[in-house]
Amino acid sequence: DIQMTQSPPSLSASVxxxxxxxxxxxxxxxxxxxxxxxxxxxxxxxxxxGAYTLQSGVPSRFSGSGLGTDFTLTISSxxxxxxxxxxxxxxxxxxxxxxxxxxxxxK
Amino acid sequence: EVQLVESGGxxxxxxxxxxxxxxxxxxxxxxxxxxxxxxAPGKGMEWVSSISGGGGRTDYGDSVKGRxxxxxxxxxxxxxxxxxNLSAEDTAVYYCAKDKGDYDNSGSPPFAFHTWGQGTLxxxxx
Numbered sequence: 001d002i003q004m005t006q007s008p009p010s011l012s013a014s015v016x017x018x019x020x021x022x023x024x025x026x027x028x029x030x031x032x033x034x035x036x037x038x039x040x041x042x043x044x045x046x047x048x049x050g051a052y053t054l055q056s057g058v059p060s061r062f063s064g065s066g067l068g069t070d071f072t073l074t075i076s077s078x079x080x081x082x083x084x085x086x087x088x089x090x091x092x093x094x095x096x097x098x099x100x101x102x103x104x105x106x107k
Numbered sequence: 108e109v110q111l112v113e114s115g116g117x118x119x120x121x122x123x124x125x126x127x128x129x130x131x132x133x134x135x136x137x138x139x140x141x142x143x144x145x146x147a148p149g150k151g152m153e154w155v156s157s158i159s160g161g162g163g164r165t166d167y168g169d170s171v172k173g174r175x176x177x178x179x180x181x182x183x184x185x186x187x188x189x190x191x192n193l194s195a196e197d198t199a200v201y202y203c204a205k206d207k208g209d210y211d212n213s214g215s216p217p218f219a220f221h222t223w224g225q226g227t228l229x230x231x232x233x
Binding site: 041087094097 | 111154202221
């Protein structure tokens with residue numbers, strides 16, 4: 001199975017900060033990488049698929065980049081509603097696997 | 108509005124069975140692959156199983172193969188997960204998820220989980 005490693009596991013940031021979250025695959029997954037956001041007690045939400053394609057309705061302050069094994073989710077200017085857990089998922093080969101998540105907390 | 112509502116979770120003894128249900132609304136249910144994804148306490152997400160829009164194709168994770176059965180009733184817009192021979196390792200919140208599309212000609216769904224339910228907790232006691 002492909003292992004997905006996210007870093008950092010958690011981070012503290014302030015409104016307006018630029019935030020970057022990393023996701024590394026144990027082998028090349030091309031661009032078959034999705035990002036999700038999960039708020040406490042809420043269902044996860046698909047933010048980005050195919051490494052960099054923004055899901056409809058997701059604010060443009062979210063962006064994704066990367067290819068192969070190293071990927072990044074960037075929030076250009078953190079908003080109050082963005083404090084949440086973010087996790088990545090590869091769909092390059094079965095079984096699909098997820099990263100452990102990154103909690104974005106208020107500084 | 109696209110919505111998924113799970114039910115059927117609860118406390119069950121080791122070796123027992125449980126059936127989860129997930130009712131979808133706000134979309135054409137039978138043209139999308141559907142999946143179950145679980146999250147054990149303090150752990151990351153784990154894909155459990157997927158089923159094609161028509162129900163003819165199913166896939167399972169190794170940890171549940173032979174014990175869990177995914178199915179769907181498109182006339183009722185409902186997804187099911189029959190779970191047998193449960194163990195403590197199956198304790199988790201179980202989410203149903205709607206994919207971005209259906210299985211393709213290569214036999215795989217998009218595995219981009221577009222919409223998720225709120226989850227239902229399954230606790231297995233030893």
